[in-house]
Amino acid sequence: MNAFHGRVTAALADATLKIAIDRTTxxxxxxxxxxxxAWPEFAQARVLGRDIKDHVIANMEYYLNQFETNAKKTGAxxxxxxxxxxxxxxxxxxxxxxxxxxxxxxxSMLGEEIGLPHAxxxxxxxxxxxxxxxxxxxxxxxxxxxIIWPALHKTREQVGDLxxxxxxxxxxxxxxxxxxxxxxxxxxxxxxxxxxxxxxxxFLIADTGAICxxxxxxxxxxxxxxxRVHIVTAGIEKLVPSMVEAMTMLRLLVRSxxxxxxxxYTTFHAGPKRTGDVDGPEEFHIVLVDAGRTTMLAxxxxxMLRCLRCGACxxxxxxxxxxGGHAYGATxxxxxxxVITPSLDGLEKSQDLPRACTLNGQCQEVCPxxxxxxxxxRGWRTKAxxxxxxxxxxxxxxxxxxxxxxxxxxxxxxxxxxLRVMPVFAKGGWIAKMPLAGGWTRxxxxxxxxxxxxxxxxxxxxxxx
Amino acid sequence: MNNAKKAIFAAIGKALPAPASAPAxxxxxxxxxxxxxxxxxxxxxxxxxxxxxxxxxxxxxxASAERIGSLNDLPAAVMRYAAQHxxxxxxxxxxxxxxxxxxxxxxxxxxHVGTDETLAVGLALGGIAETGSLVFxxxxxxxxxxxxxxxxxxxxxxxxxxWPWMEDYVRAFTGAPxxxxxxxxxxxxxxxxxEGTLVRGAHGPxxxxxxxxxxxxx
Ligand code: SF4
Numbered sequence: 012m013n014a015f016h017g018r019v020t021a022a023l024a025d026a027t028l029k030i031a032i033d034r035t036t037x038x039x040x041x042x043x044x045x046x047x048x049a050w051p052e053f054a055q056a057r058v059l060g061r062d063i064k065d066h067v068i069a070n071m072e073y074y075l076n077q078f079e080t081n082a083k084k085t086g087a088x089x090x091x092x093x094x095x096x097x098x099x100x101x102x103x104x105x106x107x108x109x110x111x112x113x114x115x116x117x118x119s120m121l122g123e124e125i126g127l128p129h130a131x132x133x134x135x136x137x138x139x140x141x142x143x144x145x146x147x148x149x150x151x152x153x154x155x156x157x158i159i160w161p162a163l164h165k166t167r168e169q170v171g172d173l174x175x176x177x178x179x180x181x182x183x184x185x186x187x188x189x190x191x192x193x194x195x196x197x198x199x200x201x202x203x204x205x206x207x208x209x210x211x212x213x214f215l216i217a218d219t220g221a222i223c224x225x226x227x228x229x230x231x232x233x234x235x236x237x238x239r240v241h242i243v244t245a246g247i248e249k250l251v252p253s254m255v256e257a258m259t260m261l262r263l264l265v266r267s268x269x270x271x272x273x274x275x276y277t278t279f280h281a282g283p284k285r286t287g288d289v290d291g292p293e294e295f296h297i298v299l300v301d302a303g304r305t306t307m308l309a310x311x312x313x314x315m316l317r318c319l320r321c322g323a324c325x326x327x328x329x330x331x332x333x334x335g336g337h338a339y340g341a342t343x344x345x346x347x348x349x350v351i352t353p354s355l356d357g358l359e360k361s362q363d364l365p366r367a368c369t370l371n372g373q374c375q376e377v378c379p380x381x382x383x384x385x386x387x388x389r390g391w392r393t394k395a396x397x398x399x400x401x402x403x404x405x406x407x408x409x410x411x412x413x414x415x416x417x418x419x420x421x422x423x424x425x426x427x428x429x430l431r432v433m434p435v436f437a438k439g440g441w442i443a444k445m446p447l448a449g450g451w452t453r454x455x456x457x458x459x460x461x462x463x464x465x466x467x468x469x470x471x472x473x474x475x476x
Numbered sequence: 477m478n479n480a481k482k483a484i485f486a487a488i489g490k491a492l493p494a495p496a497s498a499p500a501x502x503x504x505x506x507x508x509x510x511x512x513x514x515x516x517x518x519x520x521x522x523x524x525x526x527x528x529x530x531x532x533x534x535x536x537x538x539a540s541a542e543r544i545g546s547l548n549d550l551p552a553a554v555m556r557y558a559a560q561h562x563x564x565x566x567x568x569x570x571x572x573x574x575x576x577x578x579x580x581x582x583x584x585x586x587x588h589v590g591t592d593e594t595l596a597v598g599l600a601l602g603g604i605a606e607t608g609s610l611v612f613x614x615x616x617x618x619x620x621x622x623x624x625x626x627x628x629x630x631x632x633x634x635x636x637x638x639w640p641w642m643e644d645y646v647r648a649f650t651g652a653p654x655x656x657x658x659x660x661x662x663x664x665x666x667x668x669x670x671e672g673t674l675v676r677g678a679h680g681p682x683x684x685x686x687x688x689x690x691x692x693x694x
Contacts, residue, residue, distance in 0.1 A: 031671070038672035049517075056515035063508055070501050071488050085654065091480035143678055144669035160669060167671050191667055191675040198679065203591050219654040229624045229665040229680025232657075236620045247484065252505055253650075258642040259512055271536055272517075273607040275665055276624075276680065279658040287616035289571075289588065291656055301480075305487035313491075 015363035018338040028164055032335050035163045039326045042270025043377070050266065060263045061381045064317035067217075067250045068308070074217045074250045075299070081220030085282030087295045095125030095302045102127060102209065102242055103134045105296055109240045111136055111206035117226065117234040118142035119211025120158050120320050121244050124342045124355070125302055127209070139201045141230040143194055150177045156336030158343065159268050159322035164335050198230075208234040208292070210280075212245035213319075214260060215299075218253040221281035222297060225265065225274040232278055241280070241292035248304050248316040254279065260319065263379035267321040303355045315350050315387060317380040324374035324384060330367050339364060346374035350387040358391065362400040365391035426464045433460050516641050517606060524605040525635040525688060531608030532686050537663040538676075539608070539684040543635075547689050550632050551580050554597055557630055557685055558583075563595050568626060570598035572617040575632075589625045596626035600661075602637030603686075604645050607662055610686065611645060614657035623661050629681040631661075635690035 022028055047053050067074050079089050092098035106114060114136055116122065128149075131138045140149040144162035148155060150173045155161030162170070171184040174193050181193040210231055212222040222243050224231040235241045251257045257279075265271050284291035307315055325331040325345025336344035341352040341361065349364040365388045374384045395401060401409075415422040436445040437459035444452050461468070489495075496504075521527070532539045544553055558565055565582060568589040569575055575597065576587075589596050598618070600610040610631055614620045623629060639645040665680030676682045 035668075035672035038668075052515045052517060055511075059508065059511050059515050062511075066501075066504055066508060069492065070496060071492070072485055072495055073498065073501055075485075085656075091478060091484060093480045093483050097480060141679070142669070143667045147669070160672070162669060165670075167673075170670050187670045187673045188675050190670060191678055195677065195679060199591055202679075221654050221658070227665065228667050228669075228678035230678070232620060232624050232659065233679055236624070236657075254646045255509065255512065255643050255650075258646060259515065261642070262515075262517070269668065271662075273609060273660065273662045275661065275663050277609070277660040277662070279654065281654040281656055283656070285615075285656050288614065288656065289616065289619045290621050291614065299484075301484045301487070305484060305491055308488065308491035 013363065015338070015340060015367075018340055019334050019367075022334040022338040027166060027169075028335050029333075031164050031166045031169075032332055034166070035157075035160050036326045036332055039159075039270070039322075043267060043323060043326070044270075046266040046270040046272065050262075053266075056259060056263060057379055057381055060260055060379060061317060063251065063256050063259060064380055065313075067252065068248060068313055068316050071247065071250070071308075074252065075247060077217040078215050078220055078250060079299075081218060082222075082282070082297055083220070085220050085295075087220060087282045087297050090296060090298045092298055092300045092302070095300070098125050098244055098298050098300045098302065099127055099130035101298050102244065103130055103136070105240065105242055105294075106131070106134070106136055106207050109207055109294070111240070113137040113139060113201070113205050114207040114209055115139045115141050115202055115205040115234045115238065116145070117208070117210040117224065117231040118145045118161065119209075119244060120155075120342065121211050121246050121300060121302075122209065123155060125244070125300065127244065139198070139205065141198060141202065141228075141234050142226070143191065143228060143230075146194055146198065147173060150174075154337065155342075156344065157322060157325060158320050164337065202230075202233040203237050205234075205238045207240040207242060208236070208238040209242045209244065210235050212243050212249055212297075213264070214251050214257045215245055215249045215297075216254055216257060216279065217250055219279075219281060221254075221279040223257055223261075223277065223279050225261070225277050227269070227271075227275045229276050232276060235280060235292065236290050238292060240294040240296070241283075243280070243295075243297045244300055245297065246304055247299050247301055248318075264319045264321050267319070267323040267377065267379040307351075307354050310354060311390065312350065312354060312387060314382050315347070315354075317382055318347055318351075319380060320347075321379055323377040323379065327373045327377050329369055329371065329373070334367075339367075346384045346388065347382070350384060350391070353391050358394060358398065359400060362391075362395045365389075365395065423464065423466060427467075430460050430462070430464060512643060516643070523692075524638040524640045525603075525690075526692075527605040527640070528603045528608060528638045529686070529688060531605060532603075532663075534608065537608040539663050539686055541686040541688065543688040543690075545690070547574060547632060548578060550575070550597070550687060550689070551578055551583060553687050554595075554630055555582060557628075558595065561628065561683070563628065566595070568593050568596040568622065570596070570618060570622050572599045575599055589619070589622050591625060593626040595628045595630070596622050597630045598622050598632070600631050600633040600637075602639060602645065603633050604639050604642055604660070606641045607660075609642075609660040609662040612657070612659040612661065613655035614659070615655065620657050620659060623659055624680045626681055627677065628683040628685070629664075630685045630687060632687045632689050635688050
C-alpha cells in the first residue's frame with residue numbers, strides 16, 4: 012500500500028470525518044444551487060468569466076507590466092519571485108527589516124502552497140492566523156483540508172475541545188456562536204498588536220494597481236490595516252484588466268464558493284497610508300509569485316490558470332466527499348488539486364491523484380470559469396501511462412484485457428465465465444465481498460451482474476424477432 | 477528589470493505565442509466589456525434606493541435599515557437604536573465634517589474607534605442596489621477601521637448616491653486615482669467556518685444598521 016492509499020484507507024475508516032465533510036459540503040452545494048437558480052444569466056456570465064481570464068492569460072506580460080507600473084504609482088513596492096522558496100525569503104526579509112515579532116495572516120491558499128507559515132515559524136516570527144478556520148487548524152497543528160473551509164474536517168465538538176484547551180476565558184463552548192465569540196475575544200488584541208499583516212489577493216487590478224481581497228469575517232482588513240507593514244503574496248495569474256471585470260469575476264466566485272451574492276467584505280487595497288490617513292500601513296509590498304504557473308502554461312495547463320479558488324469542484328466531487336482534503340496529501344485537494352499538484356510536485360510523486368477520479372464531469376459543470384477538469388485529469392493519466400508510472404497490476408490487467416479484446420471468441424468465453432462465477436458471491440442484488448475485488452468491495456457493493464452477457468442477450472432477442 | 481522578473485517573463489514568452497499589440501489587446505477587451513451588461517442579475521428594476529433598501533434587509537445580507545428625512549435626524553435615529561439594543565449613549569463618530577456638524581447633545585462622541593468599540597456611527601460614500609453593499613473610500617474623513625472594529629455599526633447613506641449595479645459604481649470613478657482602500661460592506665460580519673453554520677459577528681461588526689437619508693416620503 013502506498014502513502015496515498017494509506018491516507019485514503021484511514022479517511023474512509025474515520026466516521027467522524029465523514030460527518031464533518033457532509034455537514035459543510037451539503038450546505039455548500041444547496042446554497043450554491045439556490046444562488047445559481049436565482050441568476051438566470053449565470054451560463055452567459057460563466058462564458059464571459061472564462062473569456063476574460065483567457066484574455067488576461069494570453070496577454071499576461073502586458074497586464075503584469077501594466078499592473079506593476081500602476082501599483083508603483085500608488086506607492087506599493089513590487090517584488091518578483093520565481094519559486095515558492097524565493098517568495099518566502101522575500102516575505103521573511105521584509106518582516107526582518109521591519110523588526111517584526113508578530114505577524115497576522117489572513118487566509119491565502121498561495122501562502123499555504125509556498126509554505127509561508129512554516130517559513131515564518133522557522134524565522135522565529137510569531138504567526139497569528141486570523142481567519143477562523145485557519146485559527147482552528149493552527150491550534151490543532153494541522154493543514155487545511157478545503158480551500159474555502161480549511162477546518163471542514165473538524166466537527167463542532169472537536170472545535171469546542173480545542174478552544175477549551177487553548178483560549179483564555181473561553182466561557183461556555185456548547186454552541187457554534189459561543190465558539191465564534193471566544194475566537195473574536197481571543198484574537199482582538201492580536202490584530203492590533205501585530206507588526207506586519209500578510210494577505211493574499213483574489214484579484215490584481217491591472218489598470219489601477221490595486222489588489223482585491225474578499226472575506227466574510229472582516230479579518231482581512233483587520234490584518235492589513237493596523238500593522239505598520241502590509242505584505243501581499245499573489246500568483247501572477249490573478250490579474251484582471253480593471254475593476255469592471257473584477258465585478259463579473261466576483262459574482263461568479265462568491266456564488267460558487269458560498270452561495271452568497273457578494274462576500275460581506277470586498278476590499279480593493281492600493282498602496283500605503285496617504286497623507287492625513289489615521290489608519291493603514293506605512294509600507295505596502297506586493298510579492299508576485301510564479302511558483303509553477305509558467306510551467307503550467309508551457310505544459311498545456313493554461314486553462315487551469317483561470318481557477319478562482321472557489322472550491323465548488325471539491326464540494327461536488329464524489330471522491331472528495333468520501334475521503335476529505337487531507338487524503339490528497341497536497342495543498343490543493345479535489346479535482347482542481349488533482350490537476351495542479353502533479354504540475355507543482357511532479358507527476359511521479361502525485362500520480363495517484365489524477366486516478367482518484369470517476370470522470371463524472373460534475374466538477375466541470377459547476378466550475379464558474381468552465382475549466383475542463385476531467386480533460387486535464389485524463390491528460391495526466393495519459394502522461395503517467397506514457398512515462399510508465401501506472402502500477403504493475405493495472406498495466407498487466409490492461410494488457411490481458413487488450414489481448415482478449417482483440418480476440419472476440421476468447422473475450423466471450425472469459426465474460427461468460429465471469430458471469431457464472433460472480434453471482435456465487437452475491438447476496439440479494441449486491442456483491443459485498445469477492446476474491447480479487449477487495450479494493451472495490453471494502454467500501455462499496457457491486458451490483459450482481461445480469462444472467463447473460465450483452466451479446467448473448469442481443470443474439471437471443473434478434474433470434475426471437 | 478530584476479532577475480526574477482526577467483526569468484518569469486522569459487518563461488511566459490516561451491510558453492505563449494508572440495504577444496499581441498497594445499491596440500489589439502485593447503480592442504479585444506472592448507469586445508469583452510460589451511458583453512458584461514447582459515450577464516448582470518436582472519433584478520434592479522425600480523428606483524435604486526428602494527432596491528438597495530430591499531437588498532440590505534434581504535435574508536442574504538440581513539442588515540437592518542430605516543429611512544430618515546435629512547441628516548439632521550441621524551442623532552435621534554442613533555439614540556433610538558441604542559435604546560432598542562440597550563447600549564450606552566456613547567459612540568465613536570467617524571470624523572466626517574457632515575457628521576461632526578450635527579447636534580449630538582445627549583450622546584458622548586469621540587473621533588476615533590477603539591479596539592473593543594461597542595457602537596460606531598459613520599457615513600458611506602454610497603451604496604450598490606444590486607448587492608445591498610455600502611461603499612467606503614478610505615480618507616482622513618473615513619478611516620477604514622470604523623467599518624471593522626465596532627460590534628454595532630450604524631451607517632448613513634444618501635439616497636442620491638445609490639448605483640444600480642456594481643459596474644455603475646466602478647464607472648463613476650474610472651480614471652480617478654484609486655483610494656487606498658475601497659471597502660464594499662455587504663451586511664454584518666459572518667462566518668460559516670464551523671460546520672457551515674452561519675454565525676454573525678466573527679471579527680467585524682455583529683450588527684449593521686443602514687440609515688438612508690432623504691426621500692421618498694409619503
Ligand atoms: S477549478 Fe473551478 S470549481 Fe474548482 S476551485 Fe477552481 S474555479 Fe472553483
